[in-house]
Amino acid sequence: MSTRIDDRFAALAAEGRAALVTFVMAGDPDPATSLALVKALPAAGADVIEVGMPFTDPMADGPAIQAAGLRALKAGMTLKKTLKLVADFRAGDDKTPIVLMGYYNPIYVYGVPRFLVDARAAGVDGLIVVDLPPEEDQELCIPARDAGLNFIRLATPTTDDKRLPKVLENTSGFVYYVSLTGITGAALADYAGVSAAVRRIKGHTDLPIAVGFGVKNAENAAEIARNADGVVVGSALVEALKASLGPDNRATDKSVEAVIALVSSIAGGVRGAQRSPAPAKNGGALSWLTRLWA
Template identity: 90%
Template sequence: MATRIDDRFAALAAEGRAALVTFVMAGDPDPETSLDIVKALLAAGADVIEVGMPFTDPMADGPAIQAAGLRALKAGMTLKKTLKLVTDFRAGDNETPIVLMGYYNPIYVYGVDRFLADATAAGVDGLIVVDLPPEEDQELCIPARDAGLNFIRLATPTTNDRRLPKVLENTSGFVYYVSLTGITGAALADYAGVSEAVRRIKGHTGLPIAVGFGVKNAENAAEIARNADGVVVGSALVDALKASLGPANEATDRSVEAVASLVSSIAAGVRGARKAAASARSGGAFSWLTRLWA
């Protein structure tokens, strides 16, 4: 059965554009503001929303997302409250795909069966659990699939053609291609390398390919959206939120707008990317780019 994620990527493919996938940390800087930010993402142009599950030891994340998780934990955020955030969001939106992203330990402590039941009831559509390799699919991936959730796997520049079939074996929804070797918030992507990697992965799967890590602005997003099915932005949004906070990391009247404004700018880049490519092929690239970046 098709999920919200499947339906959203199919609809955007029919429109001829890539998806904008946005990441924010649940509970950062506090549960109430976090919910307001998630709600604002949709109006700003997000197509799929990833919600981080705060954890004390996020080994794949850089300083910005690590700090966001710590702010959320300090504000009292828990996995149960993260699921409530999704429930509250669903009260006003039953179409936007929601993906929970994080690490296995909080899910294990919560209890896998209980977590999957509660996540499904809350309206979660998919999971990204970065520290569970394919060899451990029986732990969570296959039970999640049986519960009707997409389990989204990461591929990296070091995932070669011999490894890819195993990575993709039980993957669904989309493939998250990590565009560089490192942690979140690191240097910008090698666009030529990303384009080649997307083509290579598509040789192994019919799933959409969303590219993340290193996307900070509309220009980065537009470059990636020309070839990928989705563009993932996270650390840049977390940084924008952090810059809006008060001296004690408290929310201010600028916090929601700081994130929404950046998402709106990046969404414009994503939506215009393939139009720009078509215009370039017809000789009209300069005038389009002038309008976009003015």
């Protein structure tokens, strides 16, 4: 049975273009503004929406997303309220895929069985949990799959051909390729290296490959969209939101608009990209990649 994520990537492949995957932090800078922003993203060009689950110790994230999570927590955001945000979004949009992204601790505290039931009921389509390796798939990945949710894995410039099959074993929806080593918001990736990595990963899987980390503008997005099935942008959107805030990190009447303007611009880059021919699946080696992110 296909999910909204499967259907969206299939539809975009038929159109001959990449997906724009946007990340925003749930509850940043407050729950109401966050919901308004998420609701506005599809019309601005977001094809898939990643919603961050605020957490106090986001070890894979850079300063911008760390600060966003802290603003959300200060505003009273919780995992339960994050699921309500998704449910409120779903009341007006039954098509756009929603992926929750974050860390295992809040889910563990919530309780995995309860979380999966509530996530499905809210309208969540997939999960990215960056600190659960494939060796712990029984903890959340397989139960999520059995509940009808995609479990999306990260691969990095250090994931080798020995490790990659384990990474892909229970992955579904798409593969999130982290285009550089480091934290979110770091320097822009090397396009030639990203292109080579995408081609090689595609030698091992039929899943779509979405590339993130380092995408700041329409030009960056267009370069990535030439070869990848999806372009992920997060830190740039979080930074645009931060720049719009007033004293005490309060939302202003420009907050949603600031993020939406950037999304619209980046969406134009994705849609205008000249696509390279898709490589055939051939089982090619990924000898220069040596380990999984998580």
